[in-house]
Amino acid sequence: MSSNFCSKPVDVTKFGVIYAGAQKNVGPSRVTVVIIKKDLIGNAQEITPVMLDYKIHADNNSVYNTPPCYGIYMCGLVFEHLLAHGGLVEVEKKNMKKARILYDAIDESNGFYRCPVEKTVRSLMNIPFTLEKSELETEFIHEAAKKKMVQLKGHRSYFSYSH
Template identity: 75%
Template sequence: MATSMHLQSSFLAPRNPAHQASHVSPSFSLRYTQNPNPGLSRVAFVCNRPSDAARICFEASTSRPLQLERVRHELDGVLFLQGGATTQFSSAPLNLCNSNDSADYVVTGSWSDKAFKEGQKYCNAKVVWNGKAAKYTGLPSQGDLSLTPGAKFLHICANETIHGVEFKDYPTPQGETLLIADMSSNFCSKPVDVSKFSLIYAGAQKNIGPSGVTIVIVRKDLLGSAQPITPVMLDYKIHADNNSLFNTPPCFGIYICGLVFDDLLANGGLEAAEKRNIEKAKLLYDAIDGSNAFFKCPVDKAVRSLMNVPFTMATPELEAEFIKEAAGQGMVQLKGHRSVGGIRASIYNAMPKAGVEKLVALMKAFQARHTS
C-alpha cells in the first residue's frame, strides 16, 4: 500500500500516489486472507472476466461512490475503468462531441494543458483562459473566461498537482455547454455538487486506491453518441452497458477502492475528510507564511491546494540540503516537479496530521539553524 511524504513507513511524500489510511491495510489483510469466499480472498489472482471475484469486487464498490459524492443514481453512471486520467483526455471529447464541435478548456497547469492538447485531435478545442504567463500560480474568475457560444463542453482540472492550485468555486458554462472535470488529485477530498457536472473523471491513486483504476461519473443521457472513430475501450456506453465488465476489470484495485470508500463513510464522509484536509493544509501554509519569507509559496492564497503544497527557498542549494535532511528523517520525495523545481509536499486524504506536524517541525528547525 502506498502513502505520500514517506516518514519512515508511516507517512508519504509528494510525487507518490496516495496511501490508504493505516487502518485500511489491516482490514484488507484480514478480508483478503480469511474471507469465506475463496474467489474474493484470492481476488488478485482470479480476476478473469466471468469470475465471481470480478463481479463481487465491482458490486462491493459501486454503491459507495453514490453515497459519498451524492451521485444521482437515476441520472449518473459510475464506471470503473483503466488507463488513468490521461486516457480520459481522449475519451471525453470522443464521447461528448463531434469532430467539428467546439470545446473550451481552462488551462491552469500541466494536466489541463495535456488535456487540451489531446482534445485538439478530436474536436475544435479552444483555450478560454491560460495561466502559463503567471507560471500557473492563480485561477480565473468567471469574468476572465472567454467562453465560446455553443461550445459542447467546458473542461477544467479541479486541482493541479504540480503547481498547487485548486478550484474553490467552479466556473459556470453558458447555455447548454457541459461542465466536465479532471478530479484525479482531489476526488473524495471534499464534498462536490455532482449535479453541476456532466462528466467527472479521476485516477484512483491519489485518494482512493492503487494505480490502475479510473473512476468516471457521467450523465446517462450523454451515453451513446461517441464519434465513429472511438476505440471500443474508450466508449462510455459500452462500459456502462456491461457494468464496467466489458473486459477483465482491475478487480483487485476496485476491491481496495471499496475498502477506502468504507473507511471514508465510517469516518464522517467527505465533510469530515474536508475538515481534516483543511487542518493539515493550514498547518503547512501557516508555517510557510510565518517564516519571514525563508519559505515561500508562489500560489495565490485564494486558490491554494489542500492536496499539494509547493514552496521554495532562497537557493536551489538550500532546497537540496533541506530535501536531503528530510529524507534522513524518513520524509522522501519532497523535490518539486522538474518543470517548476522547489519543494512540493502532497498531503492527500490518508496523510495523517502527524506527518504534516513532523514536516513543519523540520522546517522550523532548519530555518533556525540557517538564520542564526
C-alpha cells in the first residue's frame, strides 16, 4: 500500500498483511509500516530473515532493534495533522478533488495531454500522462520546475504527478 497509504480509509480487517513503504505519504524515506493479523504471526518459514519474522517484533513490542526515532517522530506529526484535519475521510475528499482537477485538465485538453489509464481504475495518488508531442517534454519539465513542480518525470514512458 505504499502509494495510497493514509490517503483514504481502508478496512484493515480485509487484509492479512499490509506492508507500506510509507515515505510517500507519512514520513521520511525508509519508513515502513506493517499491519499484520495476529493469527499470521509465528508462521514464518525457516529461511525468513529475522527482520521479517514478525513474531520476533510482536514478542518485543515492535522494538526488537533500535527504533528509527526520527522517522517515528515525523510519522507521529503527520498522524496528528491527519487527525486534526478530519482523518482519512477528509484526506480522501481532498485527494479526490485534487485528482479530479488534474484528470479533468488531461481529459479536456483535446489530446494535448493523454492519460494511459482507463477512467474506472485511475489512481487518486499517481496520475500518469504523456504529451501529444514528445518534443515538448523537456520544455514542460523546465516550465513545471519554475512553478515548483519537480520530479514529474516518472516512468520513462509517462510523466507522473503525485500529490
